[in-house]
Amino acid sequence: MVWTKEQRYRRIEEASREELSKLRLEVRSCEWRQTFHIQPETGLLNDPNGFSYFNGEYHLFYQWFPLGPVHGLKYWYHTKSKDLVHWENVGIGIKPSNQYDSHGAYSGSAIEHKGKLHLLYTGNTRDENWIRHPYQCLAILEKTGVIEKWGQPVIHDVPKGYTDHFRDPKVWKKDNHFYAVIGAQRENNTGCIVLYRSEDLLSWNFEGELQTSLPSFGYMWECPDYFELQEQGVLVFSPQGLTPNGDEFQNIYQSGYILGEPLDLKSRTLTHGSFQELDRGFDFYAPQTMTDPDGRRILVGWMGLPEIDYPSDKNGWAHCLTLPRELSIRGGKLIQQPVKELKELRKQLYVIRDVIFDEKKSYEHFNGTSYEMVCEFENFDADAFGVEFRAGEQEKTVVKYDTAQNKVVLDRTNSGEAVGEAYGTERKCLVEGSKIKFHLFVDISSVEIFINDGEEVFTSRIFPDAESKEIRFFAEGGRAVFQASKWDI
Template sequence: MDRERKYRRLDQASPEEIASLKEQAKRSEWRQRFHVQPIMGLLNDPNGFSYYNGKYHLFYQWFPLGTFHGLKYWYHTSSTDLVHWQNKGIAIEPGYSHDAYGAYSGSGIVKDDKLYLMYTGNTRDEEWNRHSYQCMAVMDRVGTITKLDKPLIDRVPDGYTEHFRDPKVWKDEDLFRFVIGAQRDDQTGTAVVYESPDLLDWSCKGEIQTRLEHFGYMWECPDYFELEGQGVLLFSPQGLSPQGDEFRNVYQSGYIAGKPLDRGTLEFEHGSFYELDRGFDFYAPQTMVDEKDRRIMVGWMGLPEVVYPTDSHGWAHCLTLPRTLSFREGKLIQLPVPELELLRETTAMETADTLYSEVKSYAGVEGTVFEMTCEFHGIEADVVGIEFRAGETERTVIWYDAVRQKVTLDRSSSGATIVSDYGTTRTCMLHAKVNSIKFHLFVDISSAEVFVNDGEEVFTSRIFPKQDSRHIRFFAKNGSTGLKVTKWDLAQAVKDIEGDE
């Protein structure tokens, strides 16, 4: 791709071109109803996720003039309830010498009644070599955002390449700290910690000392926090090879957890690396703590190097639903925030039945935009599962193999083709308890998020079925199972407009 096209600025497009791009996206049959999505162009990493001045603020990487990864802006959306989001427009625009080729990912923190937004500035020299800077912008209570005219950190430390980005900042009792994704000179990934007394003057403390050696060639979007007495490091390693059912996407996102990080030595005693999401489309998650002291996570529902059907409609990708994090039996558990119940447009449709080696559907249990819980209990079948967004030839399937104790999501017949070299099924091991399993689905026009056994596992996927693919079917193979279903139709929560309503 030519550089002029890839790094084209929004102000280089005419008003007529911008209006046409917005209209093209708005006409797309796969526009979401309750997920954050771009008004046009490409969305990727969530940034600056914060609670400030009575609202949740969520920013994301945005390239407005195409569905490829071009010149990145920060786009701003806000909400009072984590459900209904208002588009506020561009938050950070590249322009200074230290961010001329993109305002890359970063995070936010509240100090002195202002929201400080730290991000990576991307630049290129005359030989087209990358140079990374760590930068700051500040938002006040009326929403005005001002960029600092000089970078906070103007060089990459010795021992690392220019792949040095995505600062995630937090406040300890003594100092502010941030962790940043890095690539060592030997092409291995790691995370580096900086410290500051005031958010402005930073010093490099060193690498987080983990047990992971040669674990990918780059760690993107790291996020360190402490939860229920445990230290947690989220990050997105690039360059992992598939291992059985694990690491099946082009890039992965996951976590390690253990004793809290030693702030002096940066030693981190932790367990194994676990993938955060078992589906196809999840990357670069970011967390925050809200006014209710909840640790909430949002991810990018997409991946690079995958071609989605909406690319030809002038827009690409969305963000996941917000998820609360907690621990259960040593494992990080993800649950949809309870505020999502505000979306329920209808009273619950409830069904109870027993299946005997059959496929069944029920009157009124269908739709294209819905929330549904499905509990299979007393399982004596080999396999139980659900087909949803189903039509004559289309269907997305989630099932539990009780013999192998594995859950599988299959999007091989989910509609328009997603161009990817990484397969059409995703599977993980699950030890179901008391012969039962619970699926909690949030299905939007072009996505599905399936929470398994109250957040023990999550499968996130983009799907692109026809509008008339709205059937839901339940099945048991080679035996019987009890079934309990509760379903709600969901209201629209996002709109393709900018500014206050």
């Protein structure tokens, strides 16, 4: 189906009860609905927004177009949780309802101030010639649950030297000042990030552009997020327009980070190392982080990408969010590990230990469509070893370690219905060690694989048949000793 501009910019309020009911039924009938991931009731989900802890609960919003699996008029949809595991759908958090967000409430962030949660977001507008003008807007969540918009934008204009691609404010507080980074595009069509400062979240001063050693790195930097962790400065962002380079930058758009000294707020200078991708899989974009009451830095990403068709589209919905991940720094890298609360999902445990030699083996109870599994391989001399999962007669998704190249490889060539094949069906990255650990969270239509306790992560959507449930362990050209623990979810 080709969506017209009018269809994409219809409001949910314009849809009849019958239309919405029919769409919900269509979505519920989809064989690829997830069991333990945040997903939209209907329509399209994208960027996580406003990730925060407020009034005793975690709050998470996401970009939402409710009327179909396309990017159209965006709302903020609100979910909340007491434990990062069980999420309650609250409903629409921010509607595009005035002249400053008439064509969508775009991405942003949240911060608590004076007992209220302040939501800073980009209001998208278009004039009669379809020319965009972005505004940075504010909405406030009271402890009662009511959200009210501030009457005027808090940042009206795009500074000189930048185009109308100016969005996604991420706010934090330091030394009694509020700061916000905003993703931007220079007039020479290169991406960058700018910095604002405020005393009260209402009046903002443009400080200037962040100074990095990446002066020409893609044409737009989306969803910036600056924070400090273990006395280092971390800038996360999603650059668009990078050229593939070996195993890197293989997706249509990338998400990653630069790590170095804390940001010098006066000179706006970030002294940093090379840009590193956050996730090595096929479907990961626009991550956002927050600090929880225990001081943990937690990340959630969009498990999807723009401008890619997904098999669930035909059922009226698209995309989900990743599981929450705790961040740390080890060996000059951001380490991502599933938050410990996810252990609450675990049900029956099964354990195996074995040696495999140039063979493929299956084991009792090692199957399913929704589970957590940890596999550790050691004492190996095989050319390659790994796991096939969501496997059947014709289908399989494969994660393996290629010992000649010292690379982990994720292969979804035969994962079921195709998605994004124009960008290849394998993803790989360098991992070295005498032990290789795969920690998988498999849901109905996705997998998140944490390698060696979060040294690397592969996040991907997969769309296999419901009967493709097998798990097979294999070694090629030699032996591997392994043990595996699997929990049903």
